Amino acid sequence: MTTTELAPETTGAPTRPGLTPAGLVTVLLGAALPIIDFFIVNVALPTIDADLHASTATLELVVAAYGIAYAVLLVVGGRLGDSFGRRRLFVTGLWLFTLTSLACGIAPTAGTLVVARAAQGAASALLLPQVLSIIQATTSGEKRSRALGLFGATGGISSVVGQLLGGGLVAADLWGTGWRPIFLVNVPIGLVVLVMARKLPESRAHNPLGVDRLGTALLAVTLLSLLIPLMEGRALGWPVWSIALLIVSPVAAVAFVHVERRLERNGGTPLLPPSVMRLPSVRRGLMVAVPFFGAFGSFMFVFAMTLQEGLHFGPLGAGGALTPLAVAYFTVSMLSSRLVARYGQKVVPLGGAITATGMVALLCTTLSAWPHVTILELAPSMVAIGVGNALAMTTLFRIVLSHVPTDLAGVGSGVMTTNQQTSLALGVATLGSLYAALSASLGSRDAFALVIGAVAVLAAIVAITGRRLPDPRA
Template identity: 90%
Template sequence: MTTTELAPHTTGVPSRPGLTPAGLVTVLLGAALPIIDFFIVNVALPTIDADLHASTATLELVVAAYGIAYAVLLVVGGRLGDSFGRRRLFFAGLWLFTLTSLACGIAPTATTLVIARAAQGAASALLLPQVLSIIQATTSGEERSRALGLFGATGGLSTVVGQLAGGALVAANLFGTGWRPIFLVNVPIGLVVLVLARRLPESRAHNPLGVDRLGTALLAVTLLSFLVPLMEGRALGWPVWTIVLLALSPFAAAAFVHVERRMERRGGTPLLPPSVMRLPSVRRGLTVGVPFFGAFGAFMFVFAMTLQEGLHFGPLGAGAVLTPMAVVYFVVSMLSSRLVTRYGQKVVAAGGLITAVGMVTLLCTSLAQWPNLTILDLAPSMVAIGVGNALAMTTLFRIVLSHVPTDLAGVGSGVMTTTQQTSLALGVAVLGSLYAALSVPGAMGVRDAFALVIGLVAVLAAVVAITARRLPDPRV
């Protein structure tokens, strides 16, 4: 699932009383909203398609626009909180998230929805980094450990709520609004949390890191010039602008790397510091993480579309199918730290292998029983995929950060989370576009296109299981 672990860049000393139980509930609610929103959208995609007459390529953008904006601005959001106050940025991010949720909910066209989703991702990038920063700066000892444990549980629980709530809200079709309540429900909840947030203690870093404006802009250009043509090119017949953007992407990437290296040589802290990227734990962790996160992003998009368009489960049925995966992910992620303590990096290999087995099981079950699949038929594969993701995903974060210097913990976590979100969007762009091209009548059809993509996801998970053996031991 989507992980939002981002430690503060520098630990500030709270200037006010520590975090009260009500304050902890407030920040955890703020953390839950964007995570729920990430998962709730997948269940609603076919309904959005039917209402707004969006192409599959545009639906990919509805998912990826959020992730791209979040990935690009995540580190910036954390650094702004360190500089101007974490409570202030939490409040600002929550305001923006509430407003952009309203904009998503009333979007009249698919294009408007894509733009609103990008703005919503940017708001999440301001909001989410403040949660761990506030906890770290206003708690200590056992209180901090308990708060961090609850934060981890919030992430897992939010995935479950996202699947169930998304299906239930879309299926209810409240007042004939279809998919719109999945976004509009954020508005009253956001307003309540805003009222509660006024009592949060303020904190900021003593020596905050500056914002890498040029690096941020170049990263945005790199991602957009590469991902947007991949998603939209085929559907539009590859117009000239898509070719131009694709040709631009490697030059933008090279410029980004050059700017990051130059900034670090001059004593600054770039968006993605090359010295951190060169650490064996980070380099090897990201090498394993990119295909794993990309495969998961593609799976969530393609499976959600297939459940409703190919198997006609409906939004509530699709949410019910995905719920066992989310529940198991939540439970196993709570136990993963004990397994890492005992088995180290082998947990990632086991997670990749179990995920691959789950995908192969899903592939075989689908081919054998299509189109008469039931929730019970799909449950074994969902459980295996949930277990595998929980073991691999949570452990990868721990491994990547295990050898990062303490004063760069926030930077290292930002590198990991930015890479995760970029990979999720990349998976949707590449394998989602492949599915869109092959699932139409006259091509392979929905069943065979789904089988091909799931087979490729299984291969990627198996590659993760093999390459994870080279990961450093996080216990050392």
């Protein structure tokens, strides 16, 4: 359920040779790997905890380190591809993703795993932007429409595969390796895709945008100095360094805004251009996206932990319980374009309302039957949450990009995706930490109830604030 940066339409007409069917399969496989990895990790968290003796705060970092690195470097990865060749950056990113997956799979400690996950997120930031850029630059007309449709379907299918594959691999405990195959499976697949990638056509932008090095560094400092103490501070008793980092974060944020404004005034293209951020569709869309993605990130983390630690589902059962959500998301996301064409921005508050209803239903189901809840009993609320997320998420991206100038389409999509990944990590850092604190004192049942209640409130906020979004059809 992640999205990557769209290539600007101005990157030129399709090059020759174009993208063959085998080439399309290659780039779609490259896109599927990081998405599958996102869902696999959630299912495996309790097993990682048991093996590496990681705290809940460290498990949050296992999830968030990937998202932070991806969020910070996504736009950079897209611009590097425009400058140095999209096939070259696709291959480079895939090599790095394969190697960092190996590093994750053989990580001897929880700290090593966190570092490897951050490196894996950086590799994904180089890999994923090239997929849509290659499709955009090497196809046209109906062929491009089919390719983009298959790209959207790949995200949904990958989420389903991630749930089932993750649960199956961890439950199988191949050769006593526990959770490690969820990362190691990327290695042979990555090597096969690398061989296939030799036939991809190369393309570059005619007028590539430069890389905002200072802005990228300041954004990284802002996010890291905020999220690391939020995740680790409570567990460590709020040491001096954690308080110092929290003080650094707003200072770095102010410096980031100043640098971005100055760069744009001087004719450059900032990492997150202030002029794009000021567009009503972008500004309002991002304000709704923060609680939406924050709620989703925290829900996926807390629910995966509760399924196995509180309800004792096991990894395969946890994957099975989450699968109805992924299937519903995939199915509805394929229909969302028609709904937006008919109902416009109303689809977002509808999605928020359905998600909030699903969260309340989940809360009632788990509390009434705890600890003997079955997958079948969870399925209706999982379907509702999947439907609501699909309606809101896909429409939010359309709204944010609806009034962005064509020549800044890639920049606008990068702004949205950076917001998405940052909000996912922030949700894990805040509500994930709250869950850890409450479960230690109240137990899994009450901690889950309180956090899911908070997630339902965030979904309700999306339903209310989403009514003020501009119409993407205008």
